[in-house]
Amino acid sequence: NPYAGLVSHLRAAWLSGKTRPLEYRVAQLEALGRFLDEKKQDILEATALDMGKPSFEAYFTEILLCKNELNTTLNNLSHWMKDECVDKNLVTQLDSAFIRKDPYGVVLIIAPWNYPIHLFLVPLIGAIAAGNCVIIKPSETTKNTERLIAEMLSCYLDNDCFAVVTAGVQETTRLLENKFDYIFYTGTSRSPSVGRIIMTAAAKHLTPVTLELGGKNPCYVSDTCDVQNTARRVAWGRFFNAGQTCIAPDYVLCSLEMQEKLMPALREAITEFFGSNPRESPDFGRIVGDKQFRRIRALLCSGRVAIGGQTDEKERYIAPTVLADVLPSDPAMQEEIFGPVLPIVVVANMDEAIDFINARPRPLAIYAFSCDSKVVNQVLERTSSGGFCGNDTLMHVTLTSLPFGGIGNSGLGKYHGKFTFDTFTHHRGCLHRSMGREALNALRYPPYSQQKLGLLTTTFEVKRRGMCTLL
Amino acid sequence: NPYAGLVSRLRAAWLSGKTRPLEYRVAQLEALGRFLDEKKQDILEATALDMGKPHFEAEFSEILLSKNELHEMLNNVSDWVKDEYVDKNLVTRLDSAFIRKDPYGVVLIIAPWNYPIHLILVPLIGAIAAGNCVLIKPSEATVNTETLVAEALPNYLDKDCFAVVTAGVQETTRLLENKFDYIFYTGTSRSPSVGRIIMTAAAKHLTPVTLELGGKNPCYVSDTCDVQNTARRVAWGRFFNAGQTCIAPDYVLCSLEMQEKLMPALREAITEFFGSNPRESPDFGRIVGDKQFRRIRALLCSGRVAIGGQTDEKERYIAPTVLADVLPSDPAMQEEIFGPVLPIVVVANMDEAIDFINARPRPLAIYAFSCDSKVVNQVLERTSSGGFCGNDTLMHVTLTSLPFGGIG
Numbered sequence: 001n002p003y004a005g006l007v008s009h010l011r012a013a014w015l016s017g018k019t020r021p022l023e024y025r026v027a028q029l030e031a032l033g034r035f036l037d038e039k040k041q042d043i044l045e046a047t048a049l050d051m052g053k054p055s056f057e058a059y060f061t062e063i064l065l066c067k068n069e070l071n072t073t074l075n076n077l078s079h080w081m082k083d084e085c086v087d088k089n090l091v092t093q094l095d096s097a098f099i100r101k102d103p104y105g106v107v108l109i110i111a112p113w114n115y116p117i118h119l120f121l122v123p124l125i126g127a128i129a130a131g132n133c134v135i136i137k138p139s140e141t142t143k144n145t146e147r148l149i150a151e152m153l154s155c156y157l158d159n160d161c162f163a164v165v166t167a168g169v170q171e172t173t174r175l176l177e178n179k180f181d182y183i184f185y186t187g188t189s190r191s192p193s194v195g196r197i198i199m200t201a202a203a204k205h206l207t208p209v210t211l212e213l214g215g216k217n218p219c220y221v222s223d224t225c226d227v228q229n230t231a232r233r234v235a236w237g238r239f240f241n242a243g244q245t246c247i248a249p250d251y252v253l254c255s256l257e258m259q260e261k262l263m264p265a266l267r268e269a270i271t272e273f274f275g276s277n278p279r280e281s282p283d284f285g286r287i288v289g290d291k292q293f294r295r296i297r298a299l300l301c302s303g304r305v306a307i308g309g310q311t312d313e314k315e316r317y318i319a320p321t322v323l324a325d326v327l328p329s330d331p332a333m334q335e336e337i338f339g340p341v342l343p344i345v346v347v348a349n350m351d352e353a354i355d356f357i358n359a360r361p362r363p364l365a366i367y368a369f370s371c372d373s374k375v376v377n378q379v380l381e382r383t384s385s386g387g388f389c390g391n392d393t394l395m396h397v398t399l400t401s402l403p404f405g406g407i408g409n410s411g412l413g414k415y416h417g418k419f420t421f422d423t424f425t426h427h428r429g430c431l432h433r434s435m436g437r438e439a440l441n442a443l444r445y446p447p448y449s450q451q452k453l454g455l456l457t458t459t460f461e462v463k464r465r466g467m468c469t470l471l
Numbered sequence: 472n473p474y475a476g477l478v479s480r481l482r483a484a485w486l487s488g489k490t491r492p493l494e495y496r497v498a499q500l501e502a503l504g505r506f507l508d509e510k511k512q513d514i515l516e517a518t519a520l521d522m523g524k525p526h527f528e529a530e531f532s533e534i535l536l537s538k539n540e541l542h543e544m545l546n547n548v549s550d551w552v553k554d555e556y557v558d559k560n561l562v563t564r565l566d567s568a569f570i571r572k573d574p575y576g577v578v579l580i581i582a583p584w585n586y587p588i589h590l591i592l593v594p595l596i597g598a599i600a601a602g603n604c605v606l607i608k609p610s611e612a613t614v615n616t617e618t619l620v621a622e623a624l625p626n627y628l629d630k631d632c633f634a635v636v637t638a639g640v641q642e643t644t645r646l647l648e649n650k651f652d653y654i655f656y657t658g659t660s661r662s663p664s665v666g667r668i669i670m671t672a673a674a675k676h677l678t679p680v681t682l683e684l685g686g687k688n689p690c691y692v693s694d695t696c697d698v699q700n701t702a703r704r705v706a707w708g709r710f711f712n713a714g715q716t717c718i719a720p721d722y723v724l725c726s727l728e729m730q731e732k733l734m735p736a737l738r739e740a741i742t743e744f745f746g747s748n749p750r751e752s753p754d755f756g757r758i759v760g761d762k763q764f765r766r767i768r769a770l771l772c773s774g775r776v777a778i779g780g781q782t783d784e785k786e787r788y789i790a791p792t793v794l795a796d797v798l799p800s801d802p803a804m805q806e807e808i809f810g811p812v813l814p815i816v817v818v819a820n821m822d823e824a825i826d827f828i829n830a831r832p833r834p835l836a837i838y839a840f841s842c843d844s845k846v847v848n849q850v851l852e853r854t855s856s857g858g859f860c861g862n863d864t865l866m867h868v869t870l871t872s873l874p875f876g877g878i879g
Contacts, residue, residue, distance in 0.1 A: 088870060097873060105855070358486065398562075431870065441704065441863075447752070448753075460869060462542045
């Protein structure tokens, strides 16, 4: 196996204990901070070349949000690493009972192309903080960013314990034959299938996984909402990164009346954002590759094009597009769009919207817009999704205090903030007793007796609160 | 698929929202409490029939520990189901940011035979408390307990949302073809392979899993320890349930001198516990089945039998046995023993013991005995395992505040 040598090199480094001390982990994390600072310009340029990512967007998602995660981790790591002392029962009262935070060992992080720095760096921060060695496999789709990571990251991190591997589909399959102690995979289009492949490969070694996948994120817009604000927030979420965002609002569910009101509001928002010809705006991205461009273009024959619809294959440009009167059977409703195309599907009311959502695989995010909190809460209450945001899009994932992850087809596991540290940590239950005080143990030893059992129960039991017991 | 109808019935019940209200969950949990109280005698009898489990042990592990988990849950569930508010940044200062505790949906719990009630009930308590519908598959190896669970448990729980399925290996394979929203599997002998099969089946539906498997749990005994106390605690952990415990100390690592000291101490502990003829003790269990009996008996030709070694195939009795001078290449060191046989492997010192442990798959538990805290901490620090206990065996899993699970 072409990667067996690399994996065992990292495993030896891990067994050496090099990554365990707090100082080491902090040093590596600080080096990541320097990477973000010193290579900022290179990152902005590479992502612009790879998918026309506007510098503003790249700075926000690839630099700022990553630095937030880094700072949260550096601010809290010494606290998170500590043994966590836990409640004891009567028999263990004088003992030491705690949760030890152990690393898993050698971790594999596979990242996608849409936020190519962010989506390997944020898991990497947690993996390093938790004391692991890491192999990073960036996406082969975004060539400039892949090269940047492969060439430059190794200058910042300890090459004994961290490595970058560039690999296409075939090589990644071979990479996955190796035994890792944790696999963290973020994937995009057709994610459920690749997710299954990853988890099946992991199953051969009983390797735990986090799968950050995708889905069609519904966006319910009720009849009672501020139409212009809603349109702006939905347009922002949909057209950011030219729609190539796993948590973008994938389609809108609303009444016929609301569709009629939303259309001019969306048109106005798009013009506000990108001008009358978005193709000339420096603030609107492009599709990452020809294959993806053609895939999204094919979805345009759904419903009717109400806004946008223009495309340019050479530039891989697809205009910010809104499709009206889309049917559940239309092409745009058969797969995650992952492009700057927003279908509107008309439903009669909130109940129908909820049923529509529940009849489909559970998405990574659900959005609900309403001035009426009860409506927002109903949608939240009666659906199931990775995450949820009321009256906005995307914003819930910018809070490092909220867990980010999917459920069902949209994924398995969660991260951001402390959740990343916990993802890559094995919480080891520990009890340290005294060598003496043997008399306390006598109750549990044979020969057994009813009397011993009664006394044993007293020293071990957890009582139900609020229940009277007759002594 | 023979189970498709059942699974979709449970899924419909889940989609109806029936399991969501706190009152509903509490009512189901309280019914489990009544099951444990009213069926206590039946549980003690069934487990005695299935594997000669002493009543005391059954009452401790199947009833008491399960009730602890139940009480812990009932005491805290209303807190645990609440939305958890989180820190916000500047831009979200005036917003509402929280973690909502949502159920997964339809959950499958597959339980093993060694603690057949406990290992169903404890995951079940959590699954119900979290608002899920549950399909329970008890072990087919313990026929009396399986029958008890299949016949009695459904009478306590809401049949719309909870069901028990009895299935052998073939049927379980078909069961796993269905889509579940979570699979919780506890397995015993040869666990790694079945664990892989379960996870591979789960992968087809991207179903999250918890796999509670096993391994060879090492027990390092340093030269500075109270020999008699250590012997007693190790013997207790090894011979409880006739050794059929996933967290039992599987083998001892110690110096040659310590092996010499431990032997009489172990002999004394065994006599203290079971008398001079353990076969006549009501407090020592039996092996669950003929196949497992023969498997364990075959391991006895490892090192030399220093204590015990007697067997009786008809009773599936294997005496509390200690093997001395066992080599890493011996049969007893090739698989999880899961029986009342304790091999002692001699190592030069603690460093050698740690290297020995680290050269092998990570176990469910590691034990270290020493009067010197530094030694205990060193073993903890330099190894990796599911859980750890210093100066005792098994006890760490009786604390509901400690996470219990494996690694690797």
